[in-house]
Amino acid sequence: xxxxxxxxxxxxxxxxxxxxxxxxxxxxxxxxxxxxxxxxxxxxxxxxxxxxxxxxxxxxxxxxxxxxxxxxxxxxxxxxxxxxxxxxxxxxxxxxxxxxxxxxxxxxxxxxxxxxxxxxxxxxxxxxxxxxxxxxxxxxxxxxxxxxxxxxxxxxxxxxxxxxxxxxxxxxxxxxxxxxxxxxxxxxxxxxxxxxxxxxxxxxxxxxxxxxxxxxxxxxxxxxxxxxx
Amino acid sequence: xxxxxxxxxxxxxxxxxxxxxxxxxxxxxxxxxxxxxxxxxxxxxxxxxxxxxxxxxxxxxxxxxxxxxxxxxxxxxxxxxxxxxxxxxxxxxxxxxxxxxxxxxxxxxxxxxxxxxxxxxxxxxxxxxxxxxxxxxxxxxxxxxxxxxxxxxxxxxxxxxxxxxxxxxxxxxxxxxxxxxxxxxxxxxxxxxxxxxxxxxxxxxxxxxxxxxxxxxxxxxxxxxxxxxxxxxxxxxxxxxxxxxxxxxxxxxxxxxxxxxxxxxxxxxxxxxxxxxxxxxxxxxxxxxxxxxxxxxxxxxxxxxxxxxxxxxxxxxxxxxxxxxxxxxxxxxxxxxxxxxxxxxxxxxxxxxxxxxxxxxxxxxxxxxxxxxxxxxxxxxxxxxxxxxxxxxxxxxxxxxxx
Numbered sequence: 001x002x003x004x005x006x007x008x009x010x011x012x013x014x015x016x017x018x019x020x021x022x023x024x025x026x027x028x029x030x031x032x033x034x035x036x037x038x039x040x041x042x043x044x045x046x047x048x049x050x051x052x053x054x055x056x057x058x059x060x061x062x063x064x065x066x067x068x069x070x071x072x073x074x075x076x077x078x079x080x081x082x083x084x085x086x087x088x089x090x091x092x093x094x095x096x097x098x099x100x101x102x103x104x105x106x107x108x109x110x111x112x113x114x115x116x117x118x119x120x121x122x123x124x125x126x127x128x129x130x131x132x133x134x135x136x137x138x139x140x141x142x143x144x145x146x147x148x149x150x151x152x153x154x155x156x157x158x159x160x161x162x163x164x165x166x167x168x169x170x171x172x173x174x175x176x177x178x179x180x181x182x183x184x185x186x187x188x189x190x191x192x193x194x195x196x197x198x199x200x201x202x203x204x205x206x207x208x209x210x211x212x213x214x215x216x217x218x219x220x221x222x223x224x225x226x227x228x229x
Numbered sequence: 230x231x232x233x234x235x236x237x238x239x240x241x242x243x244x245x246x247x248x249x250x251x252x253x254x255x256x257x258x259x260x261x262x263x264x265x266x267x268x269x270x271x272x273x274x275x276x277x278x279x280x281x282x283x284x285x286x287x288x289x290x291x292x293x294x295x296x297x298x299x300x301x302x303x304x305x306x307x308x309x310x311x312x313x314x315x316x317x318x319x320x321x322x323x324x325x326x327x328x329x330x331x332x333x334x335x336x337x338x339x340x341x342x343x344x345x346x347x348x349x350x351x352x353x354x355x356x357x358x359x360x361x362x363x364x365x366x367x368x369x370x371x372x373x374x375x376x377x378x379x380x381x382x383x384x385x386x387x388x389x390x391x392x393x394x395x396x397x398x399x400x401x402x403x404x405x406x407x408x409x410x411x412x413x414x415x416x417x418x419x420x421x422x423x424x425x426x427x428x429x430x431x432x433x434x435x436x437x438x439x440x441x442x443x444x445x446x447x448x449x450x451x452x453x454x455x456x457x458x459x460x461x462x463x464x465x466x467x468x469x470x471x472x473x474x475x476x477x478x479x480x481x482x483x484x485x486x487x488x489x490x491x492x493x494x495x496x497x498x499x500x501x502x503x504x505x506x507x508x509x510x511x512x513x514x515x516x517x518x519x520x521x522x523x524x525x526x527x528x529x530x531x532x533x534x535x536x537x538x539x540x541x542x543x544x545x546x547x548x549x550x551x552x553x554x555x556x557x558x559x560x561x562x563x564x565x566x567x568x569x570x571x572x573x574x575x576x577x578x579x580x581x582x583x584x585x586x587x588x589x590x591x592x593x594x595x596x597x598x599x600x601x602x603x604x605x606x607x608x609x610x611x612x613x614x615x616x617x618x619x620x621x622x623x624x625x626x627x628x629x630x631x632x
Contacts, residue, residue, distance in 0.1 A: 087540020114231040115540035
């Protein structure tokens with residue numbers, strides 16, 4: 001049986017609204033993801049999916065609750081340790097790719113590994129080869145098509161040999177063909193590198209490719225609270 | 230490695246502001262090093278010039294004017310002294326050598342100085358440095374109308390051995406005041422890198438008896454250059470008392486270096502103003518680094534957020550900003566040496582042409598370490614405010630959009 005990679009319990013996060021009132025965004029009693037497991041969370045825009053991923057990645061600190069990744073309690077760590085854990089354990093794919101515009105494809109991928117295991121030029125080149133951009137190593141993001149930019153983002157997310165890849169609406173900015181190919185690439189990349197994948201999306205076509213799809217609203221009680229309020 | 234990549238990329242992305250701010254640092258650093266070096270070297274060079282003499286005896290007046298006129302061949306002569314005064318000091322048992330000089334004529338603005346051959350044969354203008362005539366020439370014969378040209382004036386006026394010329398009356402060139410006498414160039418002095426290079430030397434008698442000069446001048450000299458015997462400090466002090474305190478007819482400028490130092494003390498305010506200007510330029514240049522890096526922080530918030538999302542720590546981002554500011558200064562200082570390399574040689578050339586005093590523009594000076602170190606440190610300090618802003622960048626907010 002596969003070991004649990006991500007273990008979340010009693011996770012809460014709220015933001016302060018302009019009127020001073022606390023605005024609950026995430027309230028998840030329990031969530032698990034096994035090593036190498038691929039799972040998708042379905043939810044509409046603004047339901048807290050990104051905040052949930054930010055909490056898992058340690059970019060945000062929860063108000064309460066626990067997030068355990070690969071045996072380490074992310075939520076209990078101080079910020080530098082969270083940064084370190086993120087740099088070594090997690091790969092992140094954003095909806096808008098978030099490539100650094102002043103850096104070439106190769107440099108973008110190298111940055112994906114530089115804060116964790118350190119730069120490995122050979123591996124970075126291999127990853128770009130794998131996503132079909134071996135001939136675009138020294139191109140800048142602005143010189144690439146949208147689909148190619150997403151592929152660079154996929155290569156960067158795998159660059160630090162992560163145990164967990166978080167993908168936030170990775171097909172949101174792509175056409176159907178590119179979306180399908182990109183998603184396939186993400187899943188293959190994760191499989192080849194032994195990484196688990198947690199994808200959040202509202203794109204039904206993308207979600208249809210996953211065997212394990214859960215409604216975010218079903219696990220996030222904050223959504224129900226808001227609806228109730 | 231990552232840090233340098235971040236710094237290099239950021240400098241490239243903001244190439245225009247990087248270049249402009251680096252140039253302002255270059256100007257500040259170049260000016261600072263130039264002012265400092267010129268001030269230090271000029272002071273040392275001027276104080277080191279004595280043409281091998283310890284003192285100058287001349288007419289009653291300013292010691293500084295006397296030294297400038299007789300050693301540096303600048304300024305007007307404060308007046309003449311009798312031949313008897315020369316004989317008197319020459320016989321003083323504490324005096325090793327007394328050489329009379331006479332001034333009053335020029336050749337296209339370059340001074341003619343009358344003296345005796347002893348000036349060239351018995352004096353070391355600097356330790357181990359004796360005047361010598363270039364091959365093919367000879368010293369003048371004191372009884373003839375002959376001349377030996379300093380190296381600088383010979384090159385400027387294209388004088389060579391065998392050339393003849395008519396001197397002009399006065400220390401300032403006026404073509405209407407040409408003397409009838411014809412002088413023959415018998416030799417060109419080897420370069421001494423002293424004010425003697427800017428002078429045409431003729432026999433003392435030539436100047437004393439030049440047609441049109443006051444007949445009284447035949448029994449007078451403009452000044453007497455005095456070399457004291459070894460250990461002559463006490464003698465110098467006694468002669469200072471005798472001529473300056475007890476007598477009221479003559480001036481004994483001793484020691485020469487101290488008299489020149491007084492000149493630099495008098496114009497010290499000028500150095501300080503120049504230094505102050507350099508410091509102000511340095512402050513403004515540093516402020517321009519602060520402004521350009523700080524202003525770029527708004528457009529870089531997203532980039533910082535992405536780097537943080539990739540695992541970069543806050544302190545990595547802070548270090549990158551500080552290093553970037555310091556690097557702008559460092560690049561500026563590299564160009565600053567180029568600014569220095571333009572300013573100081575030009576000033577050195579002008580100084581040599583005007584005074585005959587030579588400074589070495591490329592001689593090492595401590596300011597060449599302090600100025601770059603200071604400006605790079607100031608550059609790094611200019612990065613503190615932008616670094617604080619970078620430190621505070623909220624990652625999640627700048628990774629928009631949210632889903």
